[in-house]
Amino acid sequence: MLSPASLLEFNFRWSTMMPGEVLALTLLMVFATLATVEFFAPREKLPKKHLRQSYQTNFSLFIVNSIALSLVSASSLLAIAERYSDKGLLKTLSSPAWKAVLSFLMLDLLVYLWHKACHSFDGLWMFHRVHHNDPYLNITTSFRIHFLELVSTSFLKATLIILLGIEQTMVLTSEAIMTLFIMFHHTNISFVGEKLLGYVIIVPALHRTHHSSQRSEHDSNYGAVLSLWDRLFGTLSELKSAEIGIKGSSPQDLINLIKFGFGFTLPTSSTVKPINIDAMIAEAAYYKAEKRGFSPGNDIRDWLEAKREIIALVYGEHPVKNIFKRKHQHRFLKFMGFSMDHKRIQYF
Ligand SMILES: [Zn+2]
Numbered sequence: 001m002l003s004p005a006s007l008l009e010f011n012f013r014w015s016t017m018m019p020g021e022v023l024a025l026t027l028l029m030v031f032a033t034l035a036t037v038e039f040f041a042p043r044e045k046l047p048k049k050h051l052r053q054s055y056q057t058n059f060s061l062f063i064v065n066s067i068a069l070s071l072v073s074a075s076s077l078l079a080i081a082e083r084y085s086d087k088g089l090l091k092t093l094s095s096p097a098w099k100a101v102l103s104f105l106m107l108d109l110l111v112y113l114w115h116k117a118c119h120s121f122d123g124l125w126m127f128h129r130v131h132h133n134d135p136y137l138n139i140t141t142s143f144r145i146h147f148l149e150l151v152s153t154s155f156l157k158a159t160l161i162i163l164l165g166i167e168q169t170m171v172l173t174s175e176a177i178m179t180l181f182i183m184f185h186h187t188n189i190s191f192v193g194e195k196l197l198g199y200v201i202i203v204p205a206l207h208r209t210h211h212s213s214q215r216s217e218h219d220s221n222y223g224a225v226l227s228l229w230d231r232l233f234g235t236l237s238e239l240k241s242a243e244i245g246i247k248g249s250s251p252q253d254l255i256n257l258i259k260f261g262f263g264f265t266l267p268t269s270s271t272v273k274p275i276n277i278d279a280m281i282a283e284a285a286y287y288k289a290e291k292r293g294f295s296p297g298n299d300i301r302d303w304l305e306a307k308r309e310i311i312a313l314v315y316g317e318h319p320v321k322n323i324f325k326r327k328h329q330h331r332f333l334k335f336m337g338f339s340m341d342h343k344r345i346q347y348f
Contacts, residue, residue: 023172023176026176026180027176027179027180027183030180030183030184031139031183034139034183034184034187034189035139035140035187037187037189038138038139038187038188038189041189042188042189043188043189043190043204043208044137044188046136046138046188047136050135050136051136051138053252053253054134054135054136054138054140054141054252055138055140056254057134057144057252057253057254057257058134058140058141058143058144059140059143060254061130061143061144061145061254061257061258062140062143064147064254064258065143065145065147065150076154076158077154077157077158077161077171077175078168078171078172080158080161080162081161081166081167081168081170081171082168084161084162084165085165085166085167085168086165087162087165088161088162088163088164088165088166089163089164089165090102090103090164090165090166091165099167099170100167100169100170100173102164103164103166103167103170103171103174104170104173104174104177105226106160106164106166107157107160107166107174107178108174108178108223108224108225108226108229109229110156110157110160111153111178111223111224112222112223112224112229112230112233114152114153114156115128115222115223115224116222116233116235118149119218119219119222124149126261126262127146127148127149127152127261128146128149129246129250129260129261130144130145130146130149130257130258130260130261131144131145131146131149132211132218132245132246133245133246133250133251133252133257133260134211134244134245134252135244135245135252136188136244137186137188137208137211137244138186138187138188139183139186139187139188140186141186141211142182142183142186144257146258146261147258148261149261177225178224178225181201181202181224181225182224184204185201185202185203185204185206185207186204186207187204188204189204190204190205198227198238199227200226200227200228201223201225201226201227202221202223202224202225202226202227202230203227205238206221206223206227206230206236206237206238207221208240208241208244209221209237209238209239209240209241210222211241211244211245212239212241212242212243212244213241213243213244213245213246213247214241214242214243217237217239217241218241219235220235220236220237220239221235221236221237222235277310277311280310281303281306281307281310282306284306284309284310285299285302285303285305285306285307287306288302288305288306289302
């Protein structure tokens with residue numbers, strides 16, 4: 001039962017909370033606020049069923065990552081900072097303000113460069129594409145990170161902290177600012193002044209371009225907080241992307257998504273077989289001609305019939321009588337190297 005004494009104790013505990021706990025609480029509150037705005041005033045109206053799947057997968061991945069990374073998370077970075085803060089390159093600076101500004105700028109630049117590398121090298125893209133394969137960009141997409149990518153990022157940050165001697169307070173502040181901004185630029189919202197704000201920081205519209213399924217568009221806007229780095233290195237793009245996610249089919253559930261990050265179920269160019277309806281029609285027409293002994297004068301009729309049958313078979317408009325019953329269509333297409341999903345052709 002809540003007594004005045006316990007209330008007092010609660011207030012006392014609140015006031016003596018560690019800064020880390022206060023920051024965690026702040027992040028949680030910002031998350032709740034952004035998620036609410038996203039829910040009631042989304043930039044893009046997303047199908048509820050798919051959004052639910054995205055939330056489920058991303059939250060699960062967040063939990064897996066939190067467990068897997070409990071040893072190399074912010075607390076480890078803080079421990080490293082405590083040990084090396086008076087040994088790095090920044091110790092030559094006497095102004096604490098400059099130290100703080102430079103520490104933040106260098107950490108933000110590191111994240112920019114690392115993110116750019118994740119897009120440039122196939123081995124790194126394999127992990128990073130887990131983050132990009134969410135077809136419905138929302139605030140929880142910021143949690144959809146393969147744990148190997150998180151470990152590598154923490155390792156690189158630790159190296160920079162040692163090299164520069166970044167102080168504990170700045171590590172904590174930078175980590176909090178970055179997490180806030182990463183949640184913010186993934187949120188499915190738009191607002192007045194967004195374009196203007198984009199001159200300084202990465203806003204949702206800019207990061208949306210980064211999640212385009214088109215490589216020419218997603219190889220841009222790598223920044224975490226400041227858009228300065230993208231402007232400086234010529235990687236800024238303000239294109240409006242038509243489609244979000246990655247090309248081809250990829251898993252959306254937790255287990256297969258983690259496997260996907262290790263290269264399993266990767267659709268490679270050798271297994272992708274583009275459908276060639278014309279070739280299928282030609283083959284079917286030839287089969288018809290062969291059946292009637294190649295007698296002349298029936299070529300156009302054969303071709304038209306073949307076309308009707310193949311189109312019905314591929315798109316499932318109506319069952320093809322006598323030849324392929326609907327229940328055999330899937331099996332046949334699978335045999336040919338294709339699969340059908342809701343009347344759309346999916347490549348293996
Ligand atoms: Zn990316």
